[in-house]
Amino acid sequence: MPLRSHPNSPQTFDVIIADFPDPDRPVLAKLYAQGFYQRLFSRLAPQGVFVTQASSPFFAPRVLDCIATTLKAINAQVYPYTIDVPSFGPWGYVLASRDFTLQPNRLSLKIPTRFLTTEHLQSLFQLPADMPLGKAKINRLVDPVIVGYQADPRWTAYD
DSSP states (O other): OOOOTTTOOOOEEEEEEEEEEEOOSHHHGGGHHHHHHHHHHEEEEEEEEEEEOOOOTTTTTHHHHHHHHHHHHTTTTTEEEEEEETTTTTEEEEEEEOHHHHHOOOOOOOOOOOOOOHHHHHHTTTOOOTTSSOOOOOBTBBBHHHHHHHTOOOGGGGG
């Protein structure tokens, strides 16, 4: 849903999904900055959830860490997860909220799906041991550290 309402509008959203371009330039890093997330969260309903793509956990694992760290800096509850996307391979995401507490082991599917099972859904939030969180810096407008994390040299092996 676009955030196009008037700045003084009390309108909030239950779900905000962000599929921004990878933060490979300072201008794009603004979409992942602490200040941007603060403004975005002002439009999130108290029990609402926000999710954003967080680059490749294989090629740029610190991007996912940076996004989670930046969201934690605005007092969000964060739940990083990964999934294999057929056209991209392993891909990271960060689900966040202000007041919603996610219990991955209690997640279930309410409708039948072709590929996703309840067990798989619950396992998405179990990050690999080589993906530690809490080591990245907060991404700020004045210090777009996420650009450096996105430029991880592992990407060159993919070219």
